[in-house]
Amino acid sequence: MASLQFNKLDKHFGAVKAVKDLNFKVNDGEFICLLGPSGCGKSTALRMIAGFEEPTSGDILMDGQSIISMPPNKRPTAMVFQKYTLWPHMTVFKNVAFGLQLRKLERKLVETKVMTALELVGLKGYDKRLPAQLSGGQQQRVAIARALVLEPKIMLLDEPFSSLDAHLRVRLREELKSIQRQLGITTIFVTHDQEEALSLADRIAVMNSGWVEQYDSPDVIYARPSSQFVAGFIGSMNLFEAHNEKGMLKLGHFFLKTNDGVNGSEVKIAIRPEDMEIAESSGWPAKVKQVMNLGPFYSVLLEIESLGNLKAMFPKTSQVKEGDVFSVLPNRYLVYHDAGVEEIRL
Amino acid sequence: MSFLRKLGKDPFGIFIFIALFLFIIGPMISVILWAFSVQWRYPSLLPTQWGLKFWSQTFKRADILQALPLSLFLSLIVTLISAVICLPAAYAFARLKFRGSQFFLLSFLATNAFPRFGLYITIAVIFLKLNLVSTVLGVVLIQLVNTLLFMIWIPTAAFKGVDKSLEEAALDVGASRFRVFWQITLPQVIPAISAALMLTFVGTFYETQGAILIGLPGVRTMPVLMLSLINNQLVVQYGAILSLTLWIPSLLMLFFARRALSGKSLAAGFGV
Known part of the structure; x- marks a missing residue:
């Protein structure tokens, strides 16, 4: 258990700046997700914590102590890799026990710890198998047990579930979260899957081309993405250009109210599909182009004159059908302007 | 059927x-x-x-009694030295990035890509000056040249085939670099390295060009002896019996190869 602090961390590979000016703090026991598209530097940041990459400049502090001069085999971190990295010539037991045996622990103690760890990840009785005899999900469970058994101060996971099928991914995600809560271990989880990040993390660091765009709780990141990049990356978002004139925002033929915080004449308006509502009559006339049944609700593609396509989410009770014509209005939207972002509710 | x-x-x-x-x-x-x-x-x-009359006669011949242990000893020593030189080199080719590594790797093909005899003649001239002709050391050196290709290429491809993250995972749980190599990397490449060792041993055992040019007249290996027996003797049986005897290493290798390796690991060794 430990806290972690990045201080002006940079990593360059030749001319490529993989990580730029990383500055954030992870509290003791927190579950953090580094989220971003591929090539955004999230894996490099994680590998610097583990010690596999050396920072070009800056510092990483664990409980206030710099760890960057420590070699990876001395750091109190444990990593779960993206691919299954179990050692193929060792049994499950040996894989999990390897790190403990290096520490010259007593044999009985090693056995107890390994068995406890395997039970924790739901693989009791699998200790004599070889990795090749396990499914992908089971192998990743063993990898998690191998990391946990060392009681690391920080657990690092590099897209551990990305090669599993969707069902298994969700299940392992739930299991991981409950294990993390049970042990209270500080965890840093790298993913490009926003759903994974939103469901797992206490806080998410959204990364883009080497730096952190926003570091906040999933609720805040979803409700108030601080930049257009985050707005576009997290969840589904309708983005429109708008003019800020005479105290109103003009998009297409329509006007939306603004507030004092909005600066500049050219702004972007972002609307979540679930923030669209069917309006009485004074709204934007819309024609339903497509209806997709997503189980609990409909995902609807609307065509709005002068705005183009707009995604909306309506409850099942709305009974919308393709070809329907009605009025819609957003009940909440974000305005991205020169000086930041404003949230406005109608 | x-x-x-x-x-x-x-x-x-x-x-x-x-x-x-x-x-x-x-x-x-x-x-x-x-x-x-x-x-x-x-x-x-x-x-x-x-x-079986000629069998006892063949194995009573002084030249054969001398050549058989010599050939075995030579093959063993050449294989060992080759392994000591080539395996670390192969690891370096696979894991370290250095200038011209591709060029050096390809350069080992040169000894096999061109007629070897020309190369041997020039070496023989040098060896003559160094008094290495007709000595065991001379034959060991010339036969080493032959082994480089297999002994470097197969293990290089094998080391390259070991997923780096397997090594990182071991480092991550606290293993030293040496332990990672010894307990994680090496076990993955054992089949390919055994293949390279066997190919080298058998290849050296049967090698004649270098052995003739550098070894004669003082050092006479089994295949060289067999050549002279076939060429100079009216008794066909000597040649036939020796030739049968010389199959033994090949058959042994085939037998072990079938057990120790699959075609897959050999193919992987060549990077297929």
């Missing part, structure tokens, strides 16, 4: 089968027959007198 049935429907297959039989199995049968005959006169189809 299904093989023969398939063959029956394929005239071209039958042709190939017969050709293979005549050119490979045929001479082998002839050699075996000669080895166990005491007298075989034209025009009879089979030996006119069978027996």
Whole structure:
């Protein structure tokens, strides 16, 4: 258990700046997700914590102590890799026990710890198998047990579930979260899957081309993405250009109210599909182009004159059908302007 | 059965089968027959007198009694030295990035890509000045040249095939670099390295060009001895018996190879 602090961390590979000016703090026991598209530097940041990459400049502090001069085999971190990295010539037991045996622990103690760890990840009785005899999900469970058994101060996971099928991914995600809560271990989880990040993390660091765009709780990141990049990356978002004139925002033929915080004449308006509502009559006339049944609700593609396509989410009770014509209005939207972002509710 | 049935429907297959039989199995049968005959006169189809008489005669010959242990010793020593030189080099080729690594890796092909005799002649001239001709050391050195390709290429490809994250995972749980190599990397490449060792051993055992040019007259290996027996002797049996004896290393290798390795690991060794 430990806290972690990045201080002006940079990593360059030749001319490529993989990580730029990383500055954030992870509290003791927190579950953090580094989220971003591929090539955004999230894996490099994680590998610097583990010690596999050396920072070009800056510092990483664990409980206030710099760890960057420590070699990876001395750091109190444990990593779960993206691919299954179990050692193929060792049994499950040996894989999990390897790190403990290096520490010259007593044999009985090693056995107890390994068995406890395997039970924790739901693989009791699998200790004599070889990795090749396990499914992908089971192998990743063993990898998690191998990391946990060392009681690391920080657990690092590099897209551990990305090669599993969707069902298994969700299940392992739930299991991981409950294990993390049970042990209270500080965890840093790298993913490009926003759903994974939103469901797992206490806080998410959204990364883009080497730096952190926003570091906040999933609720805040979803409700108030601080930049257009985050707005576009997290969840589904309708983005429109708008003019800020005479105290109103003009998009297409329509006007939306603004507030004092909005600066500049050219702004972007972002609307979540679930923030669209069917309006009485004074709204934007819309024609339903497509209806997709997503189980609990409909995902609807609307065509709005002068705005183009707009995604909306309506409850099942709305009974919308393709070809329907009605009025819609957003009940909440974000305005991205020169000086930041404003949230406005109608 | 299904093989023969398939063959029956394929005239071209039958042709190939017969050709293979005549050119490979045929001479082998002839050699075996000669080895166990005491007298075989034209025009009879089979030996006119069978027996093991020439076996005891062959293995009483002083030159053979000397050449067999020498050949085994040479092959063993060359394989060992080659492993000591080449395996670390192979690891370096696979894991370290250095300038010209591709060029150096390809350069090992050079000894096999061009007629070797030209190379050997120039080496022989140098060896003559160094008084290495007709010595065991000279033969060891010349035969080492032959082994470089297999001993570097196969293990290099094998080391490259070991997923780096396997090594990182071991480092991550606290293993030292040396332990990672010894307990994680090496076990993954054992099949490929065994293949390289066996190929090197057998290849060295059968090597003649270098052994003739550098070794004669002082150092005479089994294959070299066999050549002279075949060329100079009227007794065909000596050649046949030695040739049968020389199959033993190949057969042993095939036997171990089937057990220790699959074709897969050999193919992986060549980066296929």
